[in-house]
Amino acid sequence: xxxxxxxxxxxxxxxxxxxxxxxxxxxxxxxxxxxxxxxxxxxxxxxxxxxxxxxxxxxxxxxxxxxxxxxxxxxxxxxxxxxxxxxxxxxxxxxxxxxxxxxxxxxxxxxxxxxxxxxxxxxxxxxxxxxxxxxxxxxxxxxxxxxxxxxx
Amino acid sequence: xxxxxxxxxxxxxxxxxxxxxxxxxxxxxxxxxxxxxxxxxxxxxxxxxxxxxxxxxxxxxxxxxxxxxxxxxxxxxxxxxxxxxxxxxxxxxxxxxxxxxxxxxxxxxxxxxxxxxxxxxxxxxxxxxxxxxxxxxxxxxxxxxxxxxxxxxxxxxxxxxxxxxxxxxxxxxxxxxxxxxxxxxxxxxxxxxxxxxxxxxxxxxxxxxxxxxxxxxxxxxxxxxxxxxxxxxxxxxxxxxxxxxxxxxxxxxxxxxxxxxxxxxxxxxxxxxxxxxxxxxxxxxxxxxxxxxxxxxxxxxxxxxxxxxxxxxxxxxxxxxxxxxxxxxxxxxxxxxxxxxxxxxxxxxxxxxxxxxxxxxxxxxxxxxxxxxxxxxxxxxxxxxxxxxxxxxxxxxxxxxxxxxxxxxxxxxxxxxxxxxxxxxxxxxxxxxxxxxxxxxxxxxxxxxxxxxxxxxxxxxxxxxxxxxxxxxxxxxxxxxxxxxxxxxxxxxxxxxxxxxxxxxxxxxxxxxxxxxxxxxxxxxxxxxxxxxxxxxx
Numbered sequence: 001x002x003x004x005x006x007x008x009x010x011x012x013x014x015x016x017x018x019x020x021x022x023x024x025x026x027x028x029x030x031x032x033x034x035x036x037x038x039x040x041x042x043x044x045x046x047x048x049x050x051x052x053x054x055x056x057x058x059x060x061x062x063x064x065x066x067x068x069x070x071x072x073x074x075x076x077x078x079x080x081x082x083x084x085x086x087x088x089x090x091x092x093x094x095x096x097x098x099x100x101x102x103x104x105x106x107x108x109x110x111x112x113x114x115x116x117x118x119x120x121x122x123x124x125x126x127x128x129x130x131x132x133x134x135x136x137x138x139x140x141x142x143x144x145x146x147x148x149x150x151x152x
Numbered sequence: 153x154x155x156x157x158x159x160x161x162x163x164x165x166x167x168x169x170x171x172x173x174x175x176x177x178x179x180x181x182x183x184x185x186x187x188x189x190x191x192x193x194x195x196x197x198x199x200x201x202x203x204x205x206x207x208x209x210x211x212x213x214x215x216x217x218x219x220x221x222x223x224x225x226x227x228x229x230x231x232x233x234x235x236x237x238x239x240x241x242x243x244x245x246x247x248x249x250x251x252x253x254x255x256x257x258x259x260x261x262x263x264x265x266x267x268x269x270x271x272x273x274x275x276x277x278x279x280x281x282x283x284x285x286x287x288x289x290x291x292x293x294x295x296x297x298x299x300x301x302x303x304x305x306x307x308x309x310x311x312x313x314x315x316x317x318x319x320x321x322x323x324x325x326x327x328x329x330x331x332x333x334x335x336x337x338x339x340x341x342x343x344x345x346x347x348x349x350x351x352x353x354x355x356x357x358x359x360x361x362x363x364x365x366x367x368x369x370x371x372x373x374x375x376x377x378x379x380x381x382x383x384x385x386x387x388x389x390x391x392x393x394x395x396x397x398x399x400x401x402x403x404x405x406x407x408x409x410x411x412x413x414x415x416x417x418x419x420x421x422x423x424x425x426x427x428x429x430x431x432x433x434x435x436x437x438x439x440x441x442x443x444x445x446x447x448x449x450x451x452x453x454x455x456x457x458x459x460x461x462x463x464x465x466x467x468x469x470x471x472x473x474x475x476x477x478x479x480x481x482x483x484x485x486x487x488x489x490x491x492x493x494x495x496x497x498x499x500x501x502x503x504x505x506x507x508x509x510x511x512x513x514x515x516x517x518x519x520x521x522x523x524x525x526x527x528x529x530x531x532x533x534x535x536x537x538x539x540x541x542x543x544x545x546x547x548x549x550x551x552x553x554x555x556x557x558x559x560x561x562x563x564x565x566x567x568x569x570x571x572x573x574x575x576x577x578x579x580x581x582x583x584x585x586x587x588x589x590x591x592x593x594x595x596x597x598x599x600x601x602x603x604x605x606x607x608x609x610x611x612x613x614x615x616x617x618x619x620x621x622x623x624x625x626x627x628x629x630x631x632x633x634x635x636x637x638x639x640x641x642x643x644x645x646x647x648x649x650x651x652x653x654x655x656x657x658x659x660x661x662x663x664x665x666x667x668x669x670x671x672x673x674x675x676x677x678x679x680x681x682x683x684x685x686x687x688x689x690x
Contacts, residue, residue: 083533086532100527100528100529103536104527108521110524125520134480137359140356141356148319
């Protein structure tokens with residue numbers, strides 16, 4: 001089934017994020033607030049800030065001690081860099097991988113720390129928001145037979 | 153004095169149907185179920201929270217009654233190869249129908265005469281005509297939605313009890329893709345309400361039939377467990393039957409069971425019905441070796457545990473040229489059925505193509521894995537949103553079920569050296585695919601490729617032979633036949649060796665065709681009730 005691909009992907013992202021941590025710690029030790037984490041997440045995902053409950057869940061799972069300093073630097077860079085320059089700025093600061101991981105976490109709802117992954121959000125995962133033509137699996141979609149026509 | 157007229161072992165669809173019919177007729181029934189009762193709400197939450205959303209992910213895996221796992225085929229199963237058996241089942245009240253797809257197809261007439269018609273496998277001891285009235289009975293009892301104008305190669309004497317479930321938009325695009333080929337896309341008969349029926353709502357397209365229907369629009373065995381209990385049957389959950397006692401006259405006199413705390417119990421009855429699916433039934437029979445059954449209960453034929461079959465699946469997936477809008481509606485609503493028989497069955501197997509409405513969720517873990525993969529490419533903001541929309545809306549998956557021939561070397565036996573938490577042997581499995589099935593997988597790849605190309609698809613992927621998937625269909629391990637030399641039970645599902653022992657479920661299938669088996673399981677179960685009642689009268 002899907003385990004091999006998933007495990008490989010998660011393992012890779014964990015390794016890279018772990019390797020970044022010492023560098024990030026050297027850059028700043030400022031802790032991120034929930035409000036800042038919410039704003040950072042919104043800027044990277046392209047969606048409005050999630051509600052406080054979802055932000056809290058995601059932050060508790062994603063902002064591990066190993067990531068906190070990098071996240072603070074990431075938030076600072078994202079807040080102060082024009083969108084057109086952001087990719088280059090993140091790469092230059094070696095913050096692109098943690099940014100990608102945060103986007104992956106919000107869209108998939110899954111947070112990976114090292115070799116361990118957990119579902120933090122399901123119905124609130126942003127993949128469902130991006131799939132504008134449907135709703136989360138396991139949630140009622142409408143009247144019987146709604147699926148016969150293409151989405152409006 | 154016995155504890156019950158009939159003891160039923162297993163509270164899945166077969167056991168529940170038999171128990172409900174017998175109880176409604178005034179028969180005193182005890183149902184022993186190894187696993188627990190399951191709360192539907194808890195199952196839905198557990199599905200949401202599961203990291204790997206395999207069919208079993210929504211359910212508890214009790215140490216006292218463990219079930220195999222699709223994401224770890226060495227969990228509980230002791231696999232000796234050369235292939236790993238890839239289908240699983242649940243041990244809980246309601247059984248494996250909790251996570252079945254809901255596809256409710258009949259076999260076709262040729263499926264009952266594979267040896268005489270094609271020189272392959274064996275014939276069934278009954279023909280299609282003998283089972284047809286019971287197919288009607290089962291369709292009515294369970295509730296099936298289908299197109300009565302389409303018999304799909306299985307002639308019918310009564311219409312479906314419910315109007316068909318509408319094809320998805322995706323189905324119709326696939327049908328257009330198959331246009332001009334020999335293969336016709338037709339709506340699938342489903343044990344899923346299209347209208348309010350039997351106090352259950354119609355399907356609202358939760359798109360999570362596997363592993364759980366949140367509203368029970370899809371039928372599962374708990375429907376008839378409830379009917380059985382309402383009619384007076386006594387259900388004993390968390391009671392793991394581990395031994396059948398054979399009396400001096402060859403009749404089964406008692407079933408011994410264990411509780412989660414390790415304590416033991418024993419029930420006596422006039423007749424016993426084993427309905428614990430095709431792994432646990434042969435394991436129980438072989439665990440019950442005793443002086444009066446030195447080769448195991450019901451096993452003078454030496455066929456108990458042998459002829460293990462599945463419907464090995466060729467999984468293929470692609471991105472279609474235009475959106476097909478998956479992830480809407482039941483997980484499968486259409487398929488190709490006119491591929492299930494023909495003269496070519498002498499050289500390659502029957503097959504049916506299941507068309508998935510669930511994007512790439514089966515092969516890749518989409519859409520969660522899509523999100524991770526696209527984010528890893530550095531996509532953010534609107535670009536990420538658009539990429540998710542574009543990709544997921546074009547995901548198409550085919551799963552072709554192929555027929556596997558009975559092979560006595562494909563076998564499940566109790567492993568006395570590997571035991572579960574109650575100290576009971578785990579199932580040890582020897583399993584391989586033969587050239588016949590491999591020819592079917594290869595043929596399916598060509599049919600899939602042709603349809604994908606016609607739909608202007610990209611990113612076409614076909615699983616290799618070594619990546620065949622289990623259909624979740626465990627078949628053949630206590631097969632029915634005409635005599636005790638070659639089979640375990642007769643056409644009434646009565647054990648040749650024990651006049652008051654009946655075996656239900658897909659274990660009794662001599663061959664499997666390529667249709668999802670649950671309707672045939674249900675029809676055979678209802679057909680067997682008359683013989684069980686006559687046994688009581690005698």
